Amino acid sequence: MSANASSPKGLGLSAKARRTGQPPISYLMAVVVANPKLINLAAGFVDPLTLPVEPVRQITQNLLADTGRGRAALQYDTTQGLAGLRRAAVEHLEKLDGKSAAELGISERDLVITTGSQQALYLIGDVLIDPGDIVITANPCYFVFTGTLASLGAKVLTVPMDEQGMDVEAVDRLLARLAEQGLLEKVKLIYTTSYYQNPTGLTLSLPRRSRLLEIAKTFSGKRRIIVLEDAAYRELRYDGPALPSIKSFDPQNQYTVLTQTFSKPFAPGLKTGYTAMPADLLEAVMHQKGNHDFGSSNLAQHIALEAMLSGAYERQARLLCDSYRRKRDAMLEALQRHMPSSAGIGWTRPAGGLYVWVTWPEAIDTSRGGRLFESCIDRGVIYVPGDYCFQPDEKGRVPKNHMRLSFGQVSAEQIEPGVQRLAQAAASCLATSNQQPATSL
């Protein structure tokens, strides 16, 4: 047999497929599977113990004991999604933003139901971005979406973050620079996780919300620059004010997209998200979604709707806030107790969400090739290396002295030992790095 006959021939992959690699998180998941005893401070999963098993059992019983509703739930629905769920979602946004749908400039016609909010992020990217187009994000940023943007061929330009979230004045300066370079028409989106950001836990402050919208409007030339507001963690609020969405400052519904989900405040297994957006963008998204799947799981949508109508959703969201608040407090206390007292170590104190962001002295390399990562695995704890979340600077470099810790999936009792192991590993690395300059003298 010739080599040609025995070796399989290749595939003619599309340019997009060739741009799309394995997500970096796959490596961490493989490490977790290979080391099942690790205390997992890396996972973005939610807490299994608080999942609403009994409420969803009751919801499905009610839904499917009624033959008419059961048939509707098991049939196809529309590409846009269940009208009742879109109406319930609008009412929910009215409560969260403290404004009427009319004041928000939206109705159920302006929403689409998707397979989690990730599908909405994807579809919006798909209908707006050609290779070479520009998206502005914070640095660090939610890495699944920056991976999606890279796959679409977008150029991701970044601005820094501080305690008030994305530095919107830096967005203003960046857009001014792009305007000078004649590149403004390439700018399609400004992406922000406006509540308890993944990975930092930081929230965009109130003054910066309206200001960011104003900046997007100012630099919109013939074509609008859209602010894409990812509010996945919005309802996991443990303290601090309930801030209005950026969309709530856009009563004409022209410049802002607001995407929310049932995954974080209720149950990821439904994989159901809802997104409000300008009418012309919605039209393009719907055409695209018609090709993707012509509608997400309808049964999951009926369950989500019944959860909202029965009050189960609100009860679950409250329960989750109480539970995660305790876990966040446990993590912050453990960090306070166990972290080395060296200069240059700090962490965020998030008012919601699932993440704490730890910054180390530059001598500490948190990346997966570095000593700390290996030492943590040896001691039985895993985190997300911060470099996964950064876009490279002009020289291709990313900071390697950060990490994302999650108190989402890990059990309350494992938080302190997990943080303690991490701190011990770091103390040992710090001690060695302090010795190194001495030995090299």
Add this chain to the structure above:
Amino acid sequence: MSANASSPKGLGLSAKARRTGQPPISYLMAVVVANPKLINLAAGFVDPLTLPVEPVRQITQNLLADTGRGRAALQYDTTQGLAGLRRAAVEHLEKLDGKSAAELGISERDLVITTGSQQALYLIGDVLIDPGDIVITANPCYFVFTGTLASLGAKVLTVPMDEQGMDVEAVDRLLARLAEQGLLEKVKLIYTTSYYQNPTGLTLSLPRRSRLLEIAKTFSGKRRIIVLEDAAYRELRYDGPALPSIKSFDPQNQYTVLTQTFSKPFAPGLKTGYTAMPADLLEAVMHQKGNHDFGSSNLAQHIALEAMLSGAYERQARLLCDSYRRKRDAMLEALQRHMPSSAGIGWTRPAGGLYVWVTWPEAIDTSRGGRLFESCIDRGVIYVPGDYCFQPDEKGRVPKNHMRLSFGQVSAEQIEPGVQRLAQAAASCLATSNQQPATSL
């Protein structure tokens, strides 16, 4: 206020979005909504009366009464989908094809679970097709997928169909012509709905199955040409032989994709499909799906799995076959009884699926601008104009003397009156068109 300030600015849509129009079926759906009393022979929906409401109630009850399983179902799962469901799907394919997984060359690692089989079709197009690439289909063809291909920028080349399904020798000749033109590397896919095709109801005959695979292999140069087998209707078999899949002739799992779904043989509301494909294609599809949604609804997957394990799936598929067989027979009898006896009128007699394809004399224009369509709406019946399902020839023309009738959603009692109204409308159009040449003399 200046015109500039009051008129909204445009959106910078991507090239793909600009290629993606409203699906043609939207018009028909709008007509149905506006005329709720129409007998709907157009809808691709399944029969609401046979949806498995009580079985799914029992399944969810069992699943969610067990806290451990319930938590698993409400958590995230992987991008590839629930491993247990992929294993059950492989066992199911073993039964359908009468071969072991080893003989089929697949294991659960070669399957991906998607949001209906449409998402699998989309993802495969997305990772293989760049604008200008070629896909070969039958003419007529499933119009949602040809719409997807157009959106991806593919050039769709077609071959005719006959009673044995897609004319595979015409595929051979077409590929030989493309080879002469040096275009073979552009050919990415040969798409076929191999069982009870939408829209014709025709099935690819047994000899043509292995032959099509052989042709794809023969013309695969450095890169493979993939046969994409859409088997959505496979299990809705009313009589005739249970044919093996094209994939069953590809024991190395290199040239064929086989996509199946729970939507047609169980319930569309789960929106859960499964697809077996070559390992290198699966890798690319998984990376892409990671960006699309990183996994379809996990609760729906757990329900689908429990349906298979409990036997509910098999019982439901049998029940559907009995019910749809009666409806198919009713439609064929009504056509026999009511259709005008003019020459040039014919229709398919499908052994499964949901569709009958009617061919009229060329004097009849079935398109939505034609008199027959209007006359049918007036008489209270609607069908899918056949031109929706054709790709244009070199002169941009499509045949306008066909229609797709579905016995899927319509109730058994409405089939005969629906066909009768249609036949009366057609007889009236035929009478007028016979007069027209006389008046124009």
